[in-house]
Amino acid sequence: MGVEGEQTVTxxxxxxxxxxxxxxxxxxxxxxxxxxxxxxxxxxxSLYHHFPGKEDLFVACIDEAFSGTHHRLEAIAADRGMxxxxxxxxxxxxxxxxxLGREMGMMPALIAEAAARIPSIGEQFFxxxxxxxxxxxxxxxxxxIAAGDFAVDNRKALVHMIFGPIVMASMSVQMLSGSTRAxxxxxxxxxxxxxxxxxxxxxxxxx
Amino acid sequence: MGVEGEQTVTxxxxxxxxxxxxxxxxxxxxxxxxxxxxxxxxxxxSLYHHFPGKEDLFVACIDEAFSGTHHRLEAIAADRGMxxxxxxxxxxxxxxxxxLGREMGMMPALIAEAAARIPSIGEQFFxxxxxxxxxxxxxxxxxxIAAGDFAVDNRKALVHMIFGPIVMASMSVQMLSGSTRAxxxxxxxxxxxxxxxxxxxxxxxxx
DNA sequence: GTCTATATTTCGATAGAC
DNA sequence: GTCTATCGAAATATAGAC
Numbered sequence: 038m039g040v041e042g043e044q045t046v047t048x049x050x051x052x053x054x055x056x057x058x059x060x061x062x063x064x065x066x067x068x069x070x071x072x073x074x075x076x077x078x079x080x081x082x083s084l085y086h087h088f089p090g091k092e093d094l095f096v097a098c099i100d101e102a103f104s105g106t107h108h109r110l111e112a113i114a115a116d117r118g119m120x121x122x123x124x125x126x127x128x129x130x131x132x133x134x135x136x137l138g139r140e141m142g143m144m145p146a147l148i149a150e151a152a153a154r155i156p157s158i159g160e161q162f163f164x165x166x167x168x169x170x171x172x173x174x175x176x177x178x179x180x181x182i183a184a185g186d187f188a189v190d191n192r193k194a195l196v197h198m199i200f201g202p203i204v205m206a207s208m209s210v211q212m213l214s215g216s217t218r219a220x221x222x223x224x225x226x227x228x229x230x231x232x233x234x235x236x237x238x239x240x241x242x243x244x
Numbered sequence: 245m246g247v248e249g250e251q252t253v254t255x256x257x258x259x260x261x262x263x264x265x266x267x268x269x270x271x272x273x274x275x276x277x278x279x280x281x282x283x284x285x286x287x288x289x290s291l292y293h294h295f296p297g298k299e300d301l302f303v304a305c306i307d308e309a310f311s312g313t314h315h316r317l318e319a320i321a322a323d324r325g326m327x328x329x330x331x332x333x334x335x336x337x338x339x340x341x342x343x344l345g346r347e348m349g350m351m352p353a354l355i356a357e358a359a360a361r362i363p364s365i366g367e368q369f370f371x372x373x374x375x376x377x378x379x380x381x382x383x384x385x386x387x388x389i390a391a392g393d394f395a396v397d398n399r400k401a402l403v404h405m406i407f408g409p410i411v412m413a414s415m416s417v418q419m420l421s422g423s424t425r426a427x428x429x430x431x432x433x434x435x436x437x438x439x440x441x442x443x444x445x446x447x448x449x450x451x
Numbered sequence: 452g453t454c455t456a457t458a459t460t461t462c463g464a465t466a467g468a469c
Numbered sequence: 470g471t472c473t474a475t476c477g478a479a480a481t482a483t484a485g486a487c
Contacts, residue, residue, distance in 0.1 A: 048452090064357040066274030069480060083453045085482065146353035149418035150271040160423035163416065163430075193431055194409070194438025201408030202401070204415075209370065211356035216367035223370075224400055231401025235446050255470090277463060290471045292464065 050101070052077060052087055057098040061143045061211070065095060065151040092155055099148065099158075102141050103166035106132075110173035114180070121181040122237070128177055129233050132203055137225065142207020171196050178240060188242040195240070202232045257308070259284060259294055264305040268350045268418070272302060272358040299362055306355065306365075309348050310373035313339075317380035321387070328388040329444070335384055336440050339410055344432065349414020378403050385447060395449040402447070409439045 055076050059068045070091055074081040088094040113128045136142040145167075152159035175196070181187030189195055206228055213219035262283050266275045277298055281288040295301040320335045343349040352374075359366035382403070388394030396402055413435055420426035 045452095063360045064271050064273050066271050067357060067361065070482085071480080079452095080454055081481090082455080082483080086452060089482095091481070143353075143356065145412065145415050145419070146350075146356065149350065149353065149415045150274060150357070152419050152421060153270045154274065156422040159419035159421065160425065160429070163419050163423075164425075190441065191434065191438025194435045194442060197409035197412055197435050197439060198405060198442055201410075201412040202404035203408070205352065205404055205408040205411050208352050208356045208411075212352070212359050212366035212370050214359060214366065215363040216370075218367065218371075222367070227398065228401045228404050231398025232404060234397065235401060235405055239442050239446055252470095276461075278461080286470095287472055288463090289465080289473080293470060296464095298463065 049087060049097075052084070053094070053097050053101045056094050057102060057139075060095060060098055060147055061140045062214075065147055065154070070094075095147075095151060095155075096158065099144065099162055099166065102139075102144050103162070103170065106135050106141075107166065107169040107173055109135075110170065111176075114173060114176045121177065121184055121186055125174075125177050125181065125237070126233065128174055129199070129236070132174075132199075133229050136203045136207050137210065140207055140211065142204045143211055145204055146208060170200075174199060181240070186242060187240045189240055198239070199236065202228070256294055259291070260301070260304050260308045263301050264309060264346075267302060267305055267354055268347045269421075272354055272361070277301075302354075302358060302362075303365065306351060306369055306373065309346075309351050310369070310377065313342050313348075314373065314376040314380055316342075317377065318383075321380060321384045328384065328391055328393055332381075332384050332388065332444070333440065335381060336406070336443070339381075339406075340436050343410045343414050344417065347414055347417065349411040350418055352411055353415060378407075381406060388447070393449060394447045396447055405446070406443065409435070 052073075056068075056073050059073050059076055062068075063072070070084055071081050073094070074084045077084070084094075088097065109131055110128055113124055113131060116124060116127075119127065148158060148162055175192065178187055178189060178195070182189065206223070206225060209223050210219070210225070213223055216222065259280075263275075263280050266280050266283055269275075270279070277291055278288050280301070281291045284291070291301075295304065316338055317335055320331055320338060323331060323334075326334065355365060355369055382399065385394055385396060385402070389396065413430070413432060416430050417426070417432070420430055423429065
């Protein structure tokens with residue numbers, strides 16, 4: 038691949054990252070192609086040269102947001118230099134860092150919103166990229182079950198108890214983005230530590 | 245209050261309920277005043293006779309969605325005909341029925357989206373109507389703590405572990421609204437029962 | 452690959468008759 | 470209280486020069 042090809046890839050990725058930030062802040066319908074072009078410092082027509090339309094650009098944003106996370110979780114699951122409990126703890130920290138650091142927790146809400154306009158998008162990502170993240174986390178928990186450390190009654194519910202509070206924290210951050218009292222109303226570190234501790238307690242095998 | 249007044253109240257409530265359903269399905273920016281008027285079988289100009297603008301109509305939808313829930317939870321907390329565990333269990337069922345029955349779990353996502361356009365809305369409802377629901381649930385849990393049945397380390401995290409999975413389930417329903425495999429991909433009853441059991445286990449005092 | 456200019460539709464909101 | 474008609478702005482998307 039030559040220099041031009043690499044630059045094209047970089048440019049495309051730059052567009053996707055900027056677009057994702059705009060979608061996260063203003064929603065799918067609330068983000069215009071003009072606003073994205075403005076944030077990139079380019080003209081709207083130039084944006085349409087890289088992506089055929091708004092829907093395609095949005096799908097690219099979802100792929101970008103979730104594909105990387107999936108692989109990072111799998112790398113943690115494969116790291117046998119840690120105990121299973123440490124692997125799970127590291128994976129949960131990774132999820133919090135990614136979901137809150139880039140406000141990626143708004144993505145499920147965005148997809149739910151866009152699903153009314155782009156029918157295929159909902160099932161495609163619930164059963165695709167979401168399922169991959171679920172599987173990566175559950176793989177670590179299955180390691181703990183095999184080792185006799187963990188016990189899980191309801192796997193589907195556990196997934197919701199892992200991702201639900203993280204997604205809700207991200208939405209709350211967005212909700213309070215214009216508030217000066219955001220830090221006191223939503224103590225993120227406290228919620229994060231408490232969430233991790235309650236999760237660990239919930240799956241730790243007793244006896 | 246005369247007949248005309250009552251009809252006006254009813255008409256206003258009818259508009260709010262229909263609007264809320266439209267906002268939930270298509271998002272704040274994605275829902276036009278024309279679409280709401282069409283769903284009501286009236287003209288757009290008639291809609292503007294009842295509400296001065298889209299923002300005011302949206303705020304009315306949020307109030308309608310959350311004010312009733314708050315009072316129903318408080319009624320459960322005050323019912324001493326049940327054990328504390330049964331009160332909490334009933335309150336959680338009430339939350340699931342309301343949040344999933346009317347897809348009210350999309351409201352936090354809607355408010356997060358609208359917060360970028362209506363700056364006051366985020367803090368107002370996080371610190372207002374949300375906080376009232378949190379307090380109503382925590383009041384029941386505090387009854388259990390006082391009775392020696394429950395023990396809670398991190399109250400903020402517990403609130404996220406109660407509402408997070410419910411909100412996420414509601415968003416997933418929206419996400420899969422166009423899917424024929426929704427029931428198998430998202431077994432709502434299974435998730436609900438598992439969530440309740442894990443919550444109960446997490447706050448039950450041991451020893 | 453980026454630009455200016457524009458086509459077409461839809462948006463929130465209003466005026467005024469009835 | 471509901472309607473028809475309409476305004477100005479902004480939306481997605483395209484045409485075509487450079």
